[in-house]
């Protein structure tokens with residue numbers, strides 16, 4: 001398959017929970033491409049799992065900022081919990 005077709009397909013398919021997880025930092029930093037941003041927001045609206053995660057993530061970011069640090073990376077612990085959560089979510093859907 002030509003690379004262009006793969007890219008076109010990629011842009012057409014809905015984002016997976018894993019994609020959303022990866023795009024969160026880009027989204028918050030505003031570096032996410034507009035088309036991806038639209039799909040990102042659409043996924044959040046339709047996926048309780050990612051919606052809840054995103055809320056939690058925003059709270060964590062707020063907490064980090066209140067702490068006086070500009071760091072936007074989530075704590076290791078939150079990443080672990082989230083990955084575990086997503087893995088369980090995936091296996092339920094299989």
Ligand SMILES: [Zn+2]
Nearest residue numbers: 017047049050
């Ligand atoms: Zn999701």
